Amino acid sequence: MRKLLLLSAGAVLAALLATAGWQLQHRAGPPALPRSQPVDLPAQTPVTLTRPDVDVSFDLRLHARIPGAERGTPLDGTARFVLKNPPTGEPLRGVRPLGWITRRVQGQAAPDEAACKERIQTYLGGLLSARADANLNSYLFLTLNHDQTVSVIDPQISLSRTKLQNLVSLGGEPVDWVLPPDMKALFLSIPVHGTVSVVDLRRFVVVRNVHVGKKPGRMAVSPDGRTVWVANEGDGTVSVIDTASYQVLRTLEVGGGGHAFSFSEGGRTAWVSSSEGEALVAVDVASLEETGRVEVGVGVGSIAYSEVAKALYAVQERTHEALVVDPHRREVARRIPLAPSPGMLRFDNSGRWAFVLYPHGDRVDVLDAASTQLAYTLTGFAAPDQLVFTNAYAYVRNTEDARLSLIELASLEKEDGKPSIAHVVMGQKKPSESRGLGRSAPIAAMPEGNSVIVAGTADRALFLYSEGMMAPRGTHLNYGREPKAVLVLDRSLHEVEPGVFTSEAVVRENGLHDVYFLLESPRTLACLEWEVRGIPEDVSASRKLPLTLTPEFNPTAPLPPRALTSLRFRLSPLSDAKDTRPVQPEEVQVLMFRPPSGHWLQRPTPRLVEPGLFEVEVSPPEPGQYQFLVSVENRGAPFGVLPHFTLRVQPSLAALPPSETHPQ
Incomplete structure (x- = not known):
């Protein structure tokens, strides 16, 4: 059976904000760099x-x-x-x-x-x-954690207690992150340092800290994946980073406040809002030049573009309105009244239904782009602040309730005017009990189109939910860390x-x-x-192994159950390895588990007996077969690279009942 193998991790949106006047003020910065593209080897x-x-x-x-x-x-x-x-x-x-x-x-x-x-x-x-x-x-879950780390979790590993593949330390608290379509690098804004950290997604290490403006916050990746856009909320600028070279192509003076980003015309035009500016700014993505602006007044927050409606929708927080902007005529075509304190606005995958959340209230408004009117006011939520879409549902995160709310999209077109809403409990704690909610999405849709992965921030876990179920179908621990957001790194067919x-x-x-x-x-x-x-x-x-692993125990000899057994092994760097120093105990990890599910697992601590010789003590609980693996990850030998051993555990003949020692 297929085990939910495909996930998408996508990022959308990018943009700019301009200050007064039609001319963008450019800080000194290099022009767009020519991109080196790999050349295909001869086809077979x-x-x-x-x-x-x-x-x-x-x-x-x-x-x-x-x-x-x-x-x-x-x-x-x-x-x-x-x-x-x-x-x-x-x-x-x-x-x-x-x-x-x-x-x-x-x-x-x-x-x-x-x-x-x-x-x-x-x-x-x-x-x-x-x-x-x-x-x-292959696919992986990436979580943005409260302790300035990113967890890399492999849900396909057949271990119930440990699926943590890597842990990336960032050296500063990230505010937002984006994943370009090629999925080669992850970009994270670090306000305290004024940088964007770039994580190589093959090696899972920070390979660059790109200096941008003050207090970088919201980020977006252009639809073509060539650039990342960073809103520097401390100095009113936007930095544009090339995703191939990790260099800042240009820094634009755009005005103060928080920014939101969207695209129109198939990604050729970027739009940006500013909470302290009075206009939405249109920018040509290829040239990074401003092409126009629409006066909307101070206080615009979230924006989203509908390709179906060919219109840009913007939330005007100060006047409690949704503005419908004609991107070609560069004017506000319609104003839709909203309740006080509107927050996030997002379109579903069809581009028809725009959802407006009220993070300080109990309601969600649904706007119909076909009629440019408020279609529904839905209640029964608990401070909703984030949402994502599959083809069938809008998933709404409630910050004051442990329940996730699912709005059936097909029901929005029913003549009885009663949208279907289901509430599914995710964990035991409401998100507001965590140390911080963050700005990035805590829900990621699966590419099968009928399931999501949810970051249970206060529960310090991830919940896998499939549509049609009344509870999560699975839970992945985040090993003591609060996941503020989750992405799916999908490398599947x-x-x-x-x-x-x-x-x-x-x-x-x-x-x-x-x-x-x-x-x-x-x-x-x-x-x-x-x-x-x-x-x-x-x-x-x-590809040659950097180390040799030699067991000092007999892998074919059975081990006794419920007893401590010492196992010794040698680790020797090869003469032509990059690092030929003797291996130290703190570099070595040992894993012993019982397949196939790994419900029993031990991580014994290696002890150095003499240079190159290590000892661990294991205590398997019952008869059966167990896997014994050794890892020296910083030497290029993670789990699964060095030879592994299948160990048999069985009681001694003296411990067996007479009927078993003397079968008839």
Whole structure:
């Protein structure tokens, strides 16, 4: 069964704000930089396989490294499956394929049907000790935490108690974050330092702290993903950062106050509001030049553009109105009265329904862009402050209640005028009990379109909810940290055109690779063969293990249950490793758990016996098989890289009942 494998992490919106006059005042800054684009290596002929219900075609197009990349940097590639209906040749649309790529051991035969099925089942199990070289279904949860960190949680790992893959320290409290469409880096605004931190999403480390203006706050990424826009709330400027070079392209004088961002004309024009300015400013995204402004008075907050209505909606907090702005005539076309203290305004995915939240009240207003009127006033909320959309529902976060409110979008079109609202309890504590709510979205929609992941800030957990259920279907701990916001880093297969599914893949070695394919409906399992060519020698060399792990215990000898057992192992850096210093105990992590679910797990603390020799004590609770893994992550050996051991736990013969020691 598919385990909610695809998530999207998307970011939308970007913009600028201008001060008085038509001319933007530019601080000194470099012009837009030419962007280095990777060049595809020579294409190879796709491999194909026919099954009764589907024709499968696969190819992997590798991209050459960008000039200037470090030696050893692996090559990115685009893995592509083309699926067709065998009788008709028509594209197979709307399905959810899964795929994995693993280098075949030299001299090993290709997997037969039974081995193919067994390997796919192993990959679905999510064991750290059996992971593919390239998982085309991978996704991660990123949480923005109260303690100036970002948690990286892998929900696909088959461990119930620890799914934390990485923890990124930021060195300052972030206000907002954005994830460009290529998902290579995460950008976070750090007001205390006047910087934007850039986190590399392959290595999960901060690779750059970009200096911007004073107190950077709200951020947005342009729809083309080429630039990140930062509102510097302390000095009335906006900084524009190139997402490829991490350089500030330009800093614009835009006026004071908080800013909100949106786009029109397919992302060619950026709009920005200012709480202390009197105009909405339109900016050409390509040239960064102002193209016009609309006078709206002081006090405009949230803004959102509807592609369907071809109009920009803005919340005028001071006059309690929703302004409908004609972006072409550059004027306010209509004013819709609202209740006092309106907050966030967002359009649903259709672009018709605009939702206005009241963070100090109990209501949500729904505006109909088709008639430019207030369609519904919904009550029964508890200080709603954030919302996201799937195709079927608007999800509203209540800050004074542990319940999440779901508004059924289809019910907004019913003639009886009674929208359907469901309230689902998420955790035990209301969000206002946390140390801070933050500005970024605490809910992220899943790409399947029928589920979300919710940051339970005060509960210090994430809740996975699927539509139609009365409670969350799963919980992921955040290990003592309060998640203010959540994003989904989705690297799984997506349908980019009818019947064509692609995912980014990282490969490090030339040679034959086995491609494992699974389709739930129609049920299809297949294994294909692909030869990787063109990987530079320095990439393959970087794949060599940096350490050798040698057990000083007999991995085949059974261990007793409910008793402390000492296990010793050696860790020795290779002579050609980057770091040849002896490994220290604080660098080593040990994990022992019982598969498949990992309901029992231990993290024993290694003790240094002598240089290179370490000892841990384990105490498995009952007979069965257990996995023993060692990690030295800062040396390039996270869990799953070094050899792992399967240990048997069974009672001694003297401890067994007579019926078991002397079977009849």
